[in-house]
Each structure stands twice: as structure tokens, then as C-alpha cells.
Amino acid sequence: MPENISIRIDGEYVPAQEGQTILEVARAGGKYIPTLCYLAGTSSVGACRLCIVEVSGVGRLLPACTTPVQDGMSVTTNSEKLKQYRKIAVEFLFSERNHVCAVCVSNNHCELQAMAQKLGVTSVRYPYAYPKLGVDVSHPRYVLDHNRCILCTRCVRVCTEVEGAHVWDVSSRGIRSMIICDMNRPWAQASSCTNCGKCVQVCPTGALAEKGFAVDEMVKKDHNMTRLAARRGGHS
Amino acid sequence: MRKLVIDPVTRIEGHAKIDIYLDDAGHVTDTHFHVTQVRGFEKFTEGRPFYEMPAITARICGICPVSHLLASAKACDAIMAVAPPPTGVKLRELIHCAQFVQSHALSFFHLSAPDLLLGFDSDPAHRNIFGLIEDHPEMARAGVALRKFGQEIIQGLALERVHPSWIVPGGVNTPLDSGVRDRTLAGLPAARALAERTIAFFKTVLDRFEEEIANFGNTPTMYAGLVDGGGGLQWYGGLLKFRDAAGALVASDIPARDYAQYIGEAAMRDSYLKAPYYKPIGYPDGVYRVGPLARLNVVDVCGTPVADRELAEFRQRYGPMVHSSFHFHYARLIELLHGLEKIEVLLNDPEILSKHVRSRANVNSLEGVGMIEAPRGVLINHYKVDEEGAIKWANLIVATGHNNLAINASVKQVAEHFIDGEHFKEGMLNRVSAVVRAYDPCLSCSTHANGMPALQLVLRGPDGRVLSTEG
Ligand code: SF4
Ligand code: SF4
Numbered sequence: 001m002p003e004n005i006s007i008r009i010d011g012e013y014v015p016a017q018e019g020q021t022i023l024e025v026a027r028a029g030g031k032y033i034p035t036l037c038y039l040a041g042t043s044s045v046g047a048c049r050l051c052i053v054e055v056s057g058v059g060r061l062l063p064a065c066t067t068p069v070q071d072g073m074s075v076t077t078n079s080e081k082l083k084q085y086r087k088i089a090v091e092f093l094f095s096e097r098n099h100v101c102a103v104c105v106s107n108n109h110c111e112l113q114a115m116a117q118k119l120g121v122t123s124v125r126y127p128y129a130y131p132k133l134g135v136d137v138s139h140p141r142y143v144l145d146h147n148r149c150i151l152c153t154r155c156v157r158v159c160t161e162v163e164g165a166h167v168w169d170v171s172s173r174g175i176r177s178m179i180i181c182d183m184n185r186p187w188a189q190a191s192s193c194t195n196c197g198k199c200v201q202v203c204p205t206g207a208l209a210e211k212g213f214a215v216d217e218m219v220k221k222d223h224n225m226t227r228l229a230a231r232r233g234g235h236s
Numbered sequence: 237m238r239k240l241v242i243d244p245v246t247r248i249e250g251h252a253k254i255d256i257y258l259d260d261a262g263h264v265t266d267t268h269f270h271v272t273q274v275r276g277f278e279k280f281t282e283g284r285p286f287y288e289m290p291a292i293t294a295r296i297c298g299i300c301p302v303s304h305l306l307a308s309a310k311a312c313d314a315i316m317a318v319a320p321p322p323t324g325v326k327l328r329e330l331i332h333c334a335q336f337v338q339s340h341a342l343s344f345f346h347l348s349a350p351d352l353l354l355g356f357d358s359d360p361a362h363r364n365i366f367g368l369i370e371d372h373p374e375m376a377r378a379g380v381a382l383r384k385f386g387q388e389i390i391q392g393l394a395l396e397r398v399h400p401s402w403i404v405p406g407g408v409n410t411p412l413d414s415g416v417r418d419r420t421l422a423g424l425p426a427a428r429a430l431a432e433r434t435i436a437f438f439k440t441v442l443d444r445f446e447e448e449i450a451n452f453g454n455t456p457t458m459y460a461g462l463v464d465g466g467g468g469l470q471w472y473g474g475l476l477k478f479r480d481a482a483g484a485l486v487a488s489d490i491p492a493r494d495y496a497q498y499i500g501e502a503a504m505r506d507s508y509l510k511a512p513y514y515k516p517i518g519y520p521d522g523v524y525r526v527g528p529l530a531r532l533n534v535v536d537v538c539g540t541p542v543a544d545r546e547l548a549e550f551r552q553r554y555g556p557m558v559h560s561s562f563h564f565h566y567a568r569l570i571e572l573l574h575g576l577e578k579i580e581v582l583l584n585d586p587e588i589l590s591k592h593v594r595s596r597a598n599v600n601s602l603e604g605v606g607m608i609e610a611p612r613g614v615l616i617n618h619y620k621v622d623e624e625g626a627i628k629w630a631n632l633i634v635a636t637g638h639n640n641l642a643i644n645a646s647v648k649q650v651a652e653h654f655i656d657g658e659h660f661k662e663g664m665l666n667r668v669s670a671v672v673r674a675y676d677p678c679l680s681c682s683t684h685a686n687g688m689p690a691l692q693l694v695l696r697g698p699d700g701r702v703l704s705t706e707g
């Protein structure tokens with residue numbers, strides 16, 4: 001049995017267990033921390049930095065989704081500084097790729113867009129990179145548009161950890177990172193893909209979508225996936 | 237030699253420039269109408285799934301997004317090789333009519349009425365929509381009301397006013413709500429009364445413009461437009477028909493997929509706007525016009541009673557083939573009536589509320605062409621895709637493109653007639669701009685660019701010095 005401990009979140013004592021992350025404890029205690037890359041039931045990677053929190057006595061901001069709790073910890077989930085940093089994180093995501101929401105299948109149903117609205121990101125203060133990226137339309141049912149990918153790796157994790165197929169990976173590093181399919185082949189040639197569509201449903205943006213949907217039409221059915229993943233237990 | 241530059245031409249959608257060359261005696265020797273803005277659209281769609289095209293093309297321009305959506309959706313239908321369900325087609329026609337009403341109202345009341353009602357030589361500072369509101373408040377109000385009527389239909393159908401993503405490959409995204417139908421039917425009589433009053437009023441001022449009518453690009457050309465099997469006006473369906481200046485049939489029953497056998501596209505010096513021409517005759521003699529006037533010249537009838545009555549009167553006044561580009565305005569008002577009548581017919585169709593509005597399919601054909609009449613004339617979208625549906629190639633021919641050669645000829649004619657370099661007056665140059673406005677060119681979509689309308693007219697001396705500016 002993991003040991004019961006107690007931490008403070010925004011001044012309130014919240015029950016926790018050793019081994020849990022700050023995010024898990026916060027959620028269980030009804031505290032909101034914004035997240036993008038986090039996908040309940042799969043491992044956490046700390047990719048998006050939306051969930052950063054302040055921990056007293058620690059000089060830097062820590063991602064709540066990957067930081068384990070410690071007895072007596074005192075966490076701040078919301079402050080001017082955090083708001084600013086979260087905004088910057090979202091602006092970076094927009095500036096790195098080509099997000100033209102007005103023509104995107106996920107417009108109005110997109111977690112990135114919703115997050116931007118929630119955080120009050122009305123403009124991007126950094127120059128857009130405008131990378132020239134492709135769209136993989138080879139799969140008979142699904143599309144991958146790298147222009148809208150935020151490299152959250154939810155697809156990678158759900159495919160590996162829930163479906164067990166491990167079709168997706170991340171290639172290169174930094175700004176050149178790309179989601180790749182079976183050693184960088186067109187999706188249709190990925191022999192390991194079971195066509196289950198889990199990656200599509202958990203993708204927070206319009207990067208992965210079902211084929212044939214027009215603008216605004218792609219509504220992800222991610223609830224089943226989250227439930228399925230959560231039921232597996234194990235990873236958290 | 238001296239050179240006059242009208243840059244940019246105002247009260248049009250987009251950005252254009254007109255050069256007028258004068259000899260030493262101040263007579264016009266040549267003119268050039270060119271479009272100066274471009275944002276390559278065909279290029280950045282490469283590799284994207286074809287079914288995204290309607291939404292992308294709709295972003296080309298905020299003035300008639302519905303037309304772009306429709307032409308593009310029809311091209312996608314062709315790629316999927318499906319026919320939308322009958323109600324899907326009717327709903328597409330309905331939103332299209334609404335778009336015509338609002339677009340024609342915008343063109344007539346906001347962009348052209350200042351010239352027509354206040355006069356070409358009136359004070360330029362006053363010759364705009366605000367001057368119109370002051371001097372003819374009832375006309376300005378009619379314009380606003382008609383635009384609103386059209387826009388509310390679009391909004392009711394598509395739930396989004398400017399760029400409705402409701403039109404999708406295979407049909408439309410949601411059925412018509414009976415509340416929207418009833419509201420629209422209730423508003424129709426008032427809208428029709430406004431349109432009828434406007435055309436009646438317009439006919440009373442026509443006589444003031446004899447000189448303009450006689451010199452506003454009345455060079456005979458061929459005309460092209462869509463017609464149905466009975467020779468009736470068609471905006472959404474129909475087949476392409478060409479008539480020559482005398483009214484003789486040149487070609488007819490041309491389906492979208494065969495357009496390239498009849499229409500060639502020439503690149504023009506100093507302009508991003510290509511110049512389509514009638515292929516069997518060749519460039520540059522194969523000049524033809526599209527748009528409201530051209531449509532009325534190619535059809536036998538409109539197909540709705542009030543518009544047909546007006547069409548008969550129009551022909552009585554000016555003959556069976558009307559060439560003066562000034563009459564684009566008149567034609568637009570007749571079409572406005574037709575649009576309102578057509579809306580009524582569609583809304584009273586018992587099938588219009590059917591829930592079956594969309595067909596679905598994957599790629600079944602590697603090429604697709606969609607052709608419709610936009611308010612400004614024939615609009616063609618042509619795509620090629622790979623087996624997986626990624627766009628490999630795209631071509632758009634827009635109304636202003638078809639009219640390019642004719643606009644050039646009209647500009648020249650108006651300039652020659654009205655401009656005398658020795659006695660330069662603002663009103664002369666305004667007429668040159670006005671003939672361009674008569675075509676209601678949408679230059680942002682012609683060059684597939686995102687343009688803002690602006691107006692400035694510049695007269696330059698031989699050394700390039702600016703002699704005079706309007707705007
Ligand atoms: S993925 Fe989201 S943020 Fe990106 S373009 Fe689409 S709607 Fe916009
Ligand atoms: S494709 Fe979607 S799920 Fe996968 S990394 Fe990109 S944004 Fe995340």
C-alpha cells in the first residue's frame with residue numbers, strides 16, 4: 001500500500017498518496033490545472049508545459065503531470081507568472097506550425113484552440129516559422145496533417161500503450177521533430193497499423209482526423225479512449 | 237507622351253490599376269487595366285485532401301464565399317463521382333440565391349448607386365455611400381434591408397454569416413430548419429417590394445445617362461452563361477452557352493468537364509489576372525463577357541414571372557442583345573428580382589425540409605470540375621487529385637478573369653470618349669473607374685488574393701510626375 005501523505009494546493013490541504021503526480025492529486029481534489037499533452041491512462045511526458053505549477057522552495061516551475069508529490073509539498077496552480085508562461089507555451093505551439101483554424105476540420109472542436117481561448121491568447125507575439133510540411137492522406141480512413149501537430153505524443157502513447165501496435169514515433173529533435181509512422185513510411189504502408197483509430201480520437205488538434213470531414217466537422221470521440229486507457233490502470 | 241494612372245480603382249473588391257496614355261495633344265492613345273495583387277492559391281493547396289478545398293477557396297474572398305464554396309463542392313462531387321440528394325441540391329441553390337441577393341444589393345446600392353444617383357460629376361467627397369444616405373435615404377435603406385435579407389438566409393442555413401462551411405462535398409451539412417423557412421417566407425414580400433421599387437426608380441433615372449450608356453464599353457462581344465434545357469437562367473446548375481454579339485448561338489450544352497475545350501487562358505503583361513478567351517476563335521479575338529448582362533444576353537427567359545416581365549421590357553428598350561456595360565446595373569436589378577422569386581419557389585417546395593441532404597463517397601475520379609454562376613459570372617474550379625485524394629493541381633477561373641479582355645476594351649473606350657488631357661476633370665477619370673465598377677469586378681478573387689478595396693486615381697505626366705489625384 002502506498003503511503004498516505006498530505007500536500008497543500010493553493011493553500012488547501014489535499015489528501016495524496018506517494019507515487020501520485022501533482023496533477024493526479026489536484027484533479028482528484030477538484031483543482032483545475034490546464035493540460036494538453038496529458039492523456040489519462042497513458043504515461044505522462046511533460047511535452048507541452050501547460051501544466052506547470054509553482055512548488056514552494058523550488059526555484060523553477062515544474063510540470064504537474066510528471067512531478068511526483070512529496071509529503072508537505074505546497075503547490076500553487078495559478079498565478080500571474082504561471083498565466084504568462086502558459087500563454088507563452090501556447091503561442092509557441094501556434095508559431096511553430098501552420099494553424100489556420102478557419103479552414104481546419106477541427107475548428108471549434110480543438111483542444112489547442114480552446115486552450116488559447118481559455119488563456120486569453122488573442123495574438124502570437126513570436127514570429128511564425130511557417131514550416132513547409134506535408135499531409136499524409138495515404139491511409140484509407142484517416143489523415144495526418146503535420147501542419148497542425150503540436151507534438152504532444154498522445155498518438156504515440158495511445159498506440160503503444162493501449163492498442164499495443166506502436167505505429168507512431170517521434171523523429172529528429174527540437175524544432176525539426178516530426179511524428180512518423182513505422183520507420184517513416186506513408187501511413188498506408190504501416191503494416192503495424194490496425195486501423196483502430198485511437199490515435200485519431202485522442203489527438204487534441206486537427207492533425208489527426210477522419211477522412212472526408214469538412215471544416216468544423218471533426219468532433220473527436222475521445223471519451224471512450226480515456227475510459228479504456230484509465231481502466232488499464234498501471235500507468236498514470 | 238503622357239501617362240495617366242488610376243491606382244487603385246476604388247469601390248471595387250480588390251486592387252486594380254489603370255494606366256491611360258496620352259499623346260502630346262492630350263488624346264488617349266492606349267489604356268491598360270491591370271490587377272496588381274496576388275496570393276498564389278493554387279500552389280498552397282497542393283497535397284491537401286480535396287474535401288478541404290471548399291473551405292479554402294471560400295477564404296479567397298469575403299464577398300462571395302458561397303459561390304466559391306459551391307463551385308468547389310461541385311468539383312469535389314465530381315471527384316467523388318456522386319450526385320448530392322435532391323434536397324441537398326435545392327438547399328445549395330437556396331443559399332446561392334441568397335448570396336446573389338446580398339451581393340447584387342451590395343454592388344448596386346453601395347458601390348454604384350453613388351455614381352448613378354448622385355451623378356458622376358458630383359463632389360467626390362460626397363459621392364459615396366454616406367452621400368447616398370444623406371441624399372437618398374430610402375435607397376440606402378433599401379440596400380441595407382436587401383443585403384440583410386440575403387445574409388439572414390445564409391446565416392439561418394449555415395449558422396455563420398461570412399464563410400459558411402455548411403456547403404460540403406456531396407451536399408450540405410445540415411437540413412433546413414422549418415423556422416428558418418417560415419421566417420424567410422414571411423420576410424419575402426417586403427424584400428420583393430423593395431427590389432421592385434428600386435428597379436422602377438432606376439428606370440426613371442436611366443435617361444440621364446444616355447452618354448454613358450452609349451460609351452460605356454458597348455463594343456460588341458460574345459457572351460457566356462449557364463442555361464437550363466429550356467434556355468432559362470441558371471445560377472447553380474445548367475450548361476454553358478456562348479452567343480455572339482448578334483445573338484447567334486456559338487456553342488451550347490457545354491458541361492463543366494469540357495470547359496477547357498472552349499476556354500483558353502492567356503497570361504497578360506503587367507497583370508496577375510489571366511485573360512480567358514473563347515478557344516475556337518483564339519486570343520485576343522475570342523473575347524466574351526460574363527456576369528449579369530451576359531447572362532441575360534444568353535438566356536431566352538429568366539424563368540420567374542416578375543423577372544421575365546422586366547427582361548421583356550429591358551429587351552424592348554435596348555434590343556435582344558444589350559452591349560453597353562452600363563447595363564450591368566440594370567441586369568443586376570432584374571436578377572435581384574429573379575433571386576427573390578426563386579427563393580420563394582424553393583422554400584415552397586415540399587421536399588425542401590427533407591433530412592437527406594448529403595451523399596458520401598471517397599475518391600472515385602482523379603479529376604473534377606465544378607462550374608456555377610457567381611454573382612459576377614461563370615466560376616470554374618478544376619482539381620486533379622491522386623488516388624488518395626491529395627490535390628495535385630488546381631485551377632480557378634473566376635468571373636473577373638472572363639471579363640478581363642472586355643474590361644480592358646471598355647476602359648479604352650470610356651477613356652477615349654471622356655478624357656481630354658487638355659481639360660482634365662475628376663469626373664472623367666471617375667467614369668473610367670465607373671466602367672470597371674459596372675462589371676463589379678472582384679479582383680481579390682481574380683488573383684486569388686486577399687485584397688481591400690481602395691480608390692485613388694492618379695494622373696501622371698510624361699516624366700512620371702503626379703499631375704492630379706482622386707480618392
Ligand atoms: S488544429 Fe486546432 S489550433 Fe490548429 S488549425 Fe486546427 S483548429 Fe486551429
Ligand atoms: S498527431 Fe496529434 S496526437 Fe499525435 S503528436 Fe501530433 S498533435 Fe499530438
Ligand code: FES
Pocket residue numbers: 034035036037038045046047048049050051052063064065066
Ligand atoms: S500536460 Fe503536463 S506537460 Fe503537457
